[in-house]
Every structure is written in structure tokens, then in C-alpha cells.
Amino acid sequence: NAGVTQTPKFQVLKTGQSMTLQCAQDMNHNSMYWYRQDPGMGLRLIYYSASEGTTDKGEVPNGYNVSRLNKREFSLRLESAAPSQTSVYFCASHSTRTGYNGYTFGSGTRLTVV
């Protein structure tokens, strides 16, 4: 099925470990995003990529890096995980050409840093 695929769905890390969250979309969307969701804070933008080859910081970029590998894939890397990065992470994609103005979301990654 067409959509946004995120892996993994669940992950437990120890403080200081690194990991990469993977995101891929097959809808030919130009824009992709990484958000984190924390209780009582809604979704906050970490990084985004408006088009292939570009990335920009969002509201809460510290402690993260991203790579827009190609038009389909946008990965989020935690170089040295901290307990404050325990959260649910959502990848989303967007295109203004589809007639649907909203995001298409992945199913989320629940990350726990101990």
C-alpha cells in the first residue's frame, strides 16, 4: 500500500548509544518531516526536508541529525541518545500537488532511552 513507512516501530536504547530511524515514502512527495510527540506538548518539528537535497532545522533539532538520502527516504539519527529523547517519533510527507493538503504520517516509532 502507498504511504509512509517507518522503522523500527519500537526501540530501547541505553544512554549514549546511537541509532537511525528510517523513513520512506512511495508517493513521490517532495517534502518530508520528522516530529516528536511528548505528552502534553503535541507534535514538535525536529527537522524537515522541503525537497530532495535540502534539510532544515525545526523547533527542536538539538541532539539529532538527518539525511535526505533520495526523494523517497529521510532518516533521523541520534548520535548519543539521552533520556530526554524518549518520545514517539513520527515521519510525515507532503505534497501540494495531490489535492490533499495534509500530511501523510508514518505509524510512529516509540523510542525509550534508559
Next chain:
Amino acid sequence: AQKITQTQPGMFVQEKEAVTLDCTYDTSDPSYGLFWYKQPSSGEMIFLIYQGSYDQQNATEGRYSLNFQKARKSANLVISASQLGDSAMYFCAMREGRNTGNQFYFGTGTSLTVIP
């Protein structure tokens, strides 16, 4: 200043009754879009309804309608004939037209519980 404000952390509604979830927004951009998403306990984000700033009529999608009051900068979601399956978190979001990156700003959400 918060771009999107949802002042109701939790709401309860009797099954088959209507409920209004509040959302106010802040922007100076004349072109913007407003969205509502539902997040059930399973965690996925489900698009419900969209309202463009230039739309003359309130958006409707089945049992969902958006009460758009532009002068008050409010975009309340109305769910009619509530069902048990409507129990979920609801997020209001906005995209500004001048925002070339098309980032969305989200509110903190409202948890809706439908009582049988």
C-alpha cells in the same frame, strides 16, 4: 506566541451527543490551512478535515464539521452523533501559505472520551 492553542486537555461526551473541540490559531499570513487529526490509542495519525483560509463555507466531512470563525481566529471541530470509536486524542494543526517548507504547527491536543 503559540501558533495553535487547544485549551481542553480532556473532554467527555455521551454517546450519540455532539461535541465541540476548541482550537484557536495565530498567524499574520493571509493564506493558511487548518487541519484536524485524530490519534486513537493505537497511535496512528488520521486526517479528519481541512479548512482553507479563503474558503467561504465551513468544511464538512461526514460527522465532522469545522466551525471556522476567521475574525476570532478559531477553528473548532464539531463531532455530531458521537460514537465509542471517537474516543481518541484530537490535534488541531495549521500550515501557513508563506511557509515554503510547508511545516505544520500542532496544538497540544484534546483527549476525547465517549461515554456509553
